Every structure is written in structure tokens, then in C-alpha cells.
Amino acid sequence: MRFDIFTLFPGIFAGAFDESILRRARETGRIEIFLHDIRAYTHDKHHVTDETGYGGGGGMIMKPEPIFEAVESVLGTDPATRPPVVLLTPQGRILTTQIAREFSQLPRLALICGRYEGIDERVRALVTDEISIGDYVLTGGEIPAMVVVDAVSRFVPGVVGDPGAPHRDSHATGLLEHPHYTRPPEFRGMAVPEILLSGHHAKIERWRRNESLRRTLERRPDLLARAVLTEEDRQALRELGWQGRDL
Numbered sequence: 708m709r710f711d712i713f714t715l716f717p718g719i720f721a722g723a724f725d726e727s728i729l730r731r732a733r734e735t736g737r738i739e740i741f742l743h744d745i746r747a748y749t750h751d752k753h754h755v756t757d758e759t760g761y762g763g764g765g766g767m768i769m770k771p772e773p774i775f776e777a778v779e780s781v782l783g784t785d786p787a788t789r790p791p792v793v794l795l796t797p798q799g800r801i802l803t804t805q806i807a808r809e810f811s812q813l814p815r816l817a818l819i820c821g822r823y824e825g826i827d828e829r830v831r832a833l834v835t836d837e838i839s840i841g842d843y844v845l846t847g848g849e850i851p852a853m854v855v856v857d858a859v860s861r862f863v864p865g866v867v868g869d870p871g872a873p874h875r876d877s878h879a880t881g882l883l884e885h886p887h888y889t890r891p892p893e894f895r896g897m898a899v900p901e902i903l904l905s906g907h908h909a910k911i912e913r914w915r916r917n918e919s920l921r922r923t924l925e926r927r928p929d930l931l932a933r934a935v936l937t938e939e940d941r942q943a944l945r946e947l948g949w950q951g952r953d954l
């Protein structure tokens with residue numbers, strides 16, 4: 708899968724894609740990441756990319772021309788043949804596992820990072836989707852773009868060593884994930900739950916599912932309203948005191 712990131716600050720991305728899983732994914736060609744410096748698409752002497760907004764109010768607004776020129780020269784001028792173009796903005800739909808998984812099915816995705824107080828409204832004519840990474844405001848769309856690339860890449864086949872892992876993780880199943888332990892069996896008086904050392908796979912799976920339900924009930928009961936639950940799950944939740952849904 709190929710990502711094209713349009714930004715005024717390509718330097719912010721240094722390092723983020725150069726370690727660990729994303730580095731290996733790039734080296735093996737499973738993902739490709741191209742950074743495009745919007746400033747390179749200005750034609751004036753001072754390479755101006757922002758100006759004060761019409762109507763007053765003080766903030767600097769990103770100009771439309773360099774953004775249009777950057778996107779059109781990299782992705783083409785025909786919107787019908789361009790890949791989806793996502794604007795990172797706190798006004799977008801909130802990124803979820805489901806959105807990340809959908810994006811991972813695409814051969815190519817373009818991301819535009821907004822900056823400053825805002826971006827000229829006419830840029831929205833270029834954009835096919837708007838994504839926010841949460842209800843808070845960052846200084847720009849660069850960190851959100853990294854978040855999108857990371858979350859999407861995990862669903863690209865071959866990026867994560869165990870192909871089932873991204874589909875078992877917190878949120879992928881509609882629940883938070885169960886706790887994990889590794890050696891040693893006892894550390895500073897804290898023991899690994901006996902069941903995990905038992906070698907009894909069916910019992911371990913049930914324990915994990917129950918811990919996943921317990922954790923979700925304690926931390927994110929809102930998720931239980933949408934989770935797919937078996938009769939065994941409902942029984943476990945009843946025992947944990949859940950009063951929600953149709954129990």
C-alpha cells in the first residue's frame with residue numbers, strides 16, 4: 708500500500724517510519740510512504756504558504772494554490788482517477804479500528820496535513836474524507852497523519868508478523884484485550900495467573916475472554932453496547948454485575 712503525505716513540515720516525520728515494524732514494512736515493500744513538501748509548490752520569492760484570513764480574526768490560513776498544485780501534480784488532475792484524499796482535521800470523523808481496516812484495503816491513500824489556525828475552505832473540494840484522531844486540537848495534522856499510517860499499516864497483510872494479531876487486539880473485537888504476561892512466573896511478589904501456566908488451552912481461552920469482558924466493563928462499558936456477545940459472555944457479564952443491554 709502506498710501513502711502520499713502532503714505537509715509543510717516533512718521533517719516532523721523523521722524517525723517515525725524508520726524503526727521497528729514500519730521500517731520492516733517499508734523495507735519489504737509492503738508499504739511505501741512518500742512525503743511531499745507543500746512549500747515546494749509555491750512560485751513566489753518567499754514561498755508563502757499562509758496568509759491572514761478574510762474577515763479578520765487574526766489567525767493565519769493555509770493558502771489553497773500550493774495545496775492544489777501539490778496534490779494535482781502528484782495524484783493527477785482528474786478526481787475520478789485519484790486515490791482517496793484525506794484531510795486531517797479536528798472536524799473530521801473520529802478514527803476507529805473499522806476505518807483503519809477499510810483504508811488498509813486501498814492500494815493508495817493520500818493525506819493532507821493542515822497547519823496553523825486553519826486551511827482555506829476551498830481545499831475541501833480536493834478532499835474525499837476528513838479524519839480526526841480525537842476530540843482535542845493539535846498544532847497540525849502531521850502527528851494525526853502518522854497515527855493514521857501506523858493504524859492502517861497494521862492491517863496491511865504481512866506488516867504484523869502474526870496475521871491474526873491486529874484482528875484480536877483491543878477494539879478489533881469490539882472489546883478491550885485481555886492482560887498479557889511473560890517470564891518470570893513471579894516478579895516482586897506478583898504472580899502470573901495459575902491458569903496461564905496450566906497448558907489447558909480451552910480454559911485459557913475462556914479465562915482470556917472473561918478478563919476481556921471484565922476489563923471492558925470496568926474501563927469502557929460503552930463498548931459493550933455494540934460488542935458481539937455469546938450466551939457464555941452474557942453469563943460472565945451477569946456474574947460481574949453488569950446491568951446493561953438486554954441482560
Ligand code: ADE
Pocket residue numbers: 795796797821838839840841842843844845846847848851
Ligand atoms: N489537526 C489538529 N488537531 C487534529 C486532530 N485532533 N485530529 C486530526 N487532525 C488534527
